[in-house]
Amino acid sequence: MLSRFARLRKVARTLSVASPRLNQQIILRRSLATTSSTPKIIQFALSDIGEGTKEVVVKEWYVKVGQVVEEFDELVEVQSDKANVDITSRYAGKIVKIHYEIDDVAQVGDPLVDIEIEGDDDEEPIDNYVDHTESAASDDAVLTKSEEKPHKAGNKVKASPAVRKIAKNNNVDLSLVTPTGKGGTITKEDIEEFMAGPAPAPTPVPPAVQIAHGSAPVAAPKPIKQMPVRTQAASTGGSRTESLGPIAKAMQKSMNEALKIPHFGYNEEYDVTNLVELRKVLKPLAAEYGIKLSYMPFIIKAVSLALSESPILNSSLSPDGSQIIYHEDHNIGFATDTPHGLLVPNIKQVQNLSILEVAQELNRLHQAGLDNKLKPTDIQGGTFSLSNIGAIGGTYAKPVILVPQVAIGAIGKIQRLPRFGPNDEIVARHLTYISWTADHRIIEGAQMARFSNKLKQYLEEPGSMMLHLR
Incomplete structure (x- = not known):
């Protein structure tokens, strides 16, 4: 079968004798036909979108077959393991084929769509060029x-x-x-x-x-962290009841009584830098006796010395509220968080104990509380209480008075913070905060402030306690 140009050539030669001018026109048209631009089909491939992505999931098509697009028009939204990205067209042309359906997986380098563009032999296409034209070679083309x-x-x-x-x-x-x-x-x-x-x-x-x-x-967007997927147990929407244990019942009774008391608070900052250094020296010495030496024995002993000068804080109010009862012994309790509930055992007669003896009794009561082996005598008879919230991480609190006592303190965590030195230089200091609560029926703000100041003296200059130890 003769090609189109061969047939034209034959016709031109047949007519050349009769009409040379017609022959020239046919040759001219043949030349124009061979030099005119023809459509090309570009396979638009998925480029590397960054972050080491090798494959993506097709989430949404913005175009359809037959649609005409311009350069930089959005074609498709894809999802990698890090982000969703909109892929834009590099060409202006008509969409002739879409290679993936929604939720299909596409590999980097694979074609996403075929785009028909106007051909131009002076330019190589950027993506894969698929030639759909028929060759029309001839001797005199x-x-x-x-x-x-x-x-x-x-x-x-x-x-x-x-x-x-x-x-x-x-x-x-x-x-x-x-x-x-x-x-x-x-x-x-x-x-x-x-x-x-x-x-x-x-x-x-x-x-x-x-x-x-x-x-x-296509610029890769900043990766967006995916929300963690939590597996939730099937819920029936119901509820359950649980009877209060003996410790919870005792706490409920105590708190109901405390609600009858007018509380007031007082907070103070304590620089315990010197105490931190002193503990470093004494800790290995206490270990020789098998005793763990924390900061609490120092604080408990300092509270006892301060109570000696503020005895009203170591008192209680008579049941009828007509008398103040001053207690000679400093039975200082400390709140203990146990698996069985909150317990407040107390160290008896702290005024007569050394710091090492306080530490020994503190460790015994704490372990007994964890083992649920505290005796009634370990709980009863307290005259003053402390709560070491700093052991868990708190800084401030509003402790509730343990009736019939009239004061309680919550000790915050020790922190290393900047402060001004004597020459206005910035220095690092170890600081803690104690939040005090007192029974305003018999304790005045000034009395609590004086007690706190004396305690501050003992804690910031722990060597001064040596003058009052027995």
Whole structure:
């Protein structure tokens, strides 16, 4: 079967004798037909969106087959393991094929859509070029640009946007570079080798073509952390009841009684830097006796010395509220968080004990509380109480008085904080805060302040306690 141009040639030769002018017109039309632009189909591939992503899930298509798109129009939303990204078109043309359905997995480098664009033999397509035109070669056809290039029409030039940018900056014609990458992809090393070796002078790409068909890499957005998936047990929407144990019942009774008392609070900052250093020295000495030496024995002993000068804080109110009962012994309790509930055992006669003896009794009562082996005598008879919330992490609190006592203190955690030194220089100090609560029926604010000041003296200069120890 004769080709179209062969038939035209035969007709022209037949008519050339009768009409030379008609022959010239046919040749001219043949020449125009061979040099006019023809549509091309570009396979628009999924570019590397960064963060090491190798595959994505197609979430939503913004285009459909037959739709005309412009350069930079959004084509599809894809989801990687780090973020959702909108892929935009690098070309203006018509969508002729969509390669994936919703929720399909696409690999980096695979085609997403086929786009029909206006052909231009002066420019190699950025993505894979699929030649759908029929060759019309003839002996006297007009010479085109494609015949001058080593690559024939229909060959694919594969390269990432980064590699294409390197080629563009160095005026390298990718069609002259021998690819060594996977699937015939041109790599950065291929371009460097091409530039290092002897090669024909590259033909600069016209600036207008660069604008029309330039690479527009999709910028990877900042990764967004995915919300953790929590597995929740099936809920029936019901509830359950639990009877109060003996410790909880005792706490309920005590708190109900405390609600009848008018509480007032007082807070103070204590610089315990010297106490921290003293404990470092005495801790290994106490360990020789098998005793764990914390800060609490020092604080308990200092409270006892301060109570000696403020005995009203070691008192209680008579049941009828007509008398104040002063207690000779300093039975200082400390709140203990146990698996069985909150317990407040007390160390008896602290005024007669050394710091080492206080530490020994403190450790015994604490362990007995954890083992649920406290005796009634360990709980009864307290005259003053402390709560070491700092052991858990608190700084301030509003402790509730343990009836029939008239005061309680909550000790915050020890922190290393900046303060001004004697010469206005910034120095690091170890500080703690104690939140006091007192029964305002018999305790005045001034009395609590004086007690706190005396305690502050003992804690900030722990050596001063030596003068009052028995």
